[in-house]
Amino acid sequence: MSTLLTSRIMTDVFGGITSGAVIALVALCLVIVWKSTNVLNFAQGAMGMFATFVGMNLVFHDTNYWLCLVLSVATGLVVGGLTERVLIRPLYGKPEINPIVVMVGFLGLLEALVPAIWASSFNTVPSPFSQVYFQSHGNTVLLSPFVLYQIALALGVMLVVALLFQYTTLGLKMRAAALAPEVSRLLGVRVNRLLTLGWMLSSGIGALAGVIVSTGHTLDATNLDGIFVSAFIAAAVGGLESPLGAVIGGLLIGLAQQFILNYWSANLAPLAGVIVLLISLAIKPQGIFTRTVTRRV
Amino acid sequence: MKWLTTLRDARPTTSRALGITLLTLLALLITFRLSALDDAKLASGAAIAIVVVGLSWLIGWSGQVSLGNSGFMAVGAYVTAIWANHHATTPIFVTLLLATGCGALSGLVLALPSTRLRGPYLAGMTLAFSFAVVPLALNFPSVTGASSGLTLNFLNAPSWFAGLFTGPQATVNANAQWSADVAIVVAAVAFFFMANLFHSRTGRAMRLIRDNDVAAELTGVNLPRTRTLAFVISAAYAGLGGSLLTLLNGSVTPQTYSIALSILLLTLMVLGGIGTLSGAVLGGLIYSYSDNLVSLVNKVTGVNPASTFGANLKGIVFGALLILTMLLAPRGLVGLGSQLVRLFAQLRNRT
Known part of the structure; x- marks a missing residue:
């Protein structure tokens, strides 16, 4: 047992799952926004880091970690709602490149605004849990209470989101509003509010992803950039429509990158994502986890 | 001026060639009045304009969004630097053509599966590509010179040409102006091809696809x-622009071609007019004088350029401009004139 747990393969599996869980979380955000408003949120990572900065910067001023976490998520909710109301709502019914361009602009704006407001300090956000790795028969297992916390938080949020969409009236309304907005409106669902709520939800989860990657790490505006790109690949491979596909895709991308990083080269990990995407899109352009739908003319 | 419209209708290609030649000659004359610094700014602006027009063609005419053009620029740039270091005597236009071809080829590789995709998928795919470029260049230090990059003459x-210049800074001025003039001529040729492409059969087909792909x-x-053709042409223009920029700078570094450049290209295109x-x-031109623009904003707002806020002001200004343009004047500066005229007419009619 000790040999298996501490073997190189298992080390990579643990590492891959840790990064994969965060990728899956961000991919889930992309799918929520895509399903509700048909917008690919290019600023997802930047919005998450902005919210993370608002909350987590207070850690350096002796504020409780958990309070900062809650503050970050709350900021994420507000930023998401405002973004939908101010930037996205005027663009409904416009060509699909318009929201893409606006969100790319928002990405550029936030990535400049964050270092402008909070001058880079290179301070490490302290972890609330021990970062000392477990030992097994004198060998190191690449798991620590801190790593378990990261994985548990990411998977826990995914579970909550799944329960929300499957088993609550609100979740049902949100799914209905995304699937058939006109019919839902006729049946008395306040669709516009739910679209805003979808953005708030994904932005709040994005903030949590920012907190997870920034804990035990320096607080930097670009912390989620690579994760956003991987998350997009995961979501696209799974088909932007499928939350489950996004989560599975995220975990797989995390594992794949970890193996390439360890056995080949850290620099080639981003390229591997592109190649995976190219191949999967060449085989099944609509994504692996979606049914083929015909587009109405 | 009746003969002008007659010429335009009867011989569209000739009249485009004449128009662009006249504008180019004017630009070349202007370079004689500019300082070496302004020449350098204008030259890199011309190189960027080539990439922007390629992106404009892709987004404005075929309705596909690419965030990967910084990656295609990098392909052109590295091909140029590597080639120039091994074959120093190659005429510039051969190097430029080679880089253009390599840009097109890399575009083709990415386009074959991606062009079956619609809007956001393609944009995300190209984003992933441009994100992979910098690490890829770092991974092969013997070819790309890692983070310090490559230098060339x-x-x-x-x-x-140098004989035309006298005075203490004659050589510097001559070289700066020569670079600017070469860049302007290359850009003029690229724009001439693009002008014809806009009105070609492919151009018309492209517009139809953008507006209604089923009808097309x-x-x-x-x-x-x-x-795919639209994408490959756009990548070729990016390769050409990257190559020209490398020849002008005399160096190439991977960090130049990060995602930030792709975002900047998109911004410049939208600001100008899609x-x-x-x-x-x-x-x-906005690229050439972006530093002047930012220092103007600095002056107006009173932000200290040495502060952390001032250091990031460029990104803030461009990000905000991109969002505002897309929301308020989606046709950019070019469309702003007619938009204002219409607004004014509306206001007058109301009273």
């Missing part, structure tokens, strides 16, 4: 082939 003015298919347009040649020229 500057463009030096030939003796007949019914009229016999081959969708995947036309989309899908127009004049918009791309404006985009190039």
